[in-house]
Amino acid sequence: MKLVITIVQDEDTNKLIQKLNENKFMATKLASTGGFLKTGNTTVFVGVEEEKVQDVIDIIKSVCKTTKQMSLLNQPIASMTEGYISYPIEVTVGGATLFVIDVEQYLKI
Incomplete structure (x- = not known):
């Protein structure tokens, strides 16, 4: 047995769960x-047989799917003690x- 751990953008979550359930x-x-963009993500866990x-x-x-978007990067200013x-x-996001x-062991209690 395997555990598929998937990190997706929040906006893809409902469609992904629906497609997984349909199958x-x-x-x-x-x-x-997320650590870089600080935006909401969803982590999805699926336990599944290897095949x-x-x-x-x-x-x-x-x-x-991936898309491109503009984001603001905060860069420290070298000549200032406090300031960005x-x-x-x-x-690229998405x-x-x-x-x-x-999975070493799977139990459903």
Whole structure:
């Protein structure tokens, strides 16, 4: 058995859970926050038999797409002890980050 841990943007969560459920995959979701953009994410956990892992990955790929957006980067000003200057940078957002790990033991009590 494997555990697929997927981090997705909040706006993709409902569609992803719906698609997983339509394909008979049960999922657990947790709210999370990204460290770079400080925006809301959702971490989705799916326990699945090893032969079904690629099916789960294919569903995630079909739902979670990347886009580009402008974000403000706060850069410290070297000559000031306290102060930052913000300037826009283009970043790629969306898509999904996946971890597939072995499950040593699975119990449903």
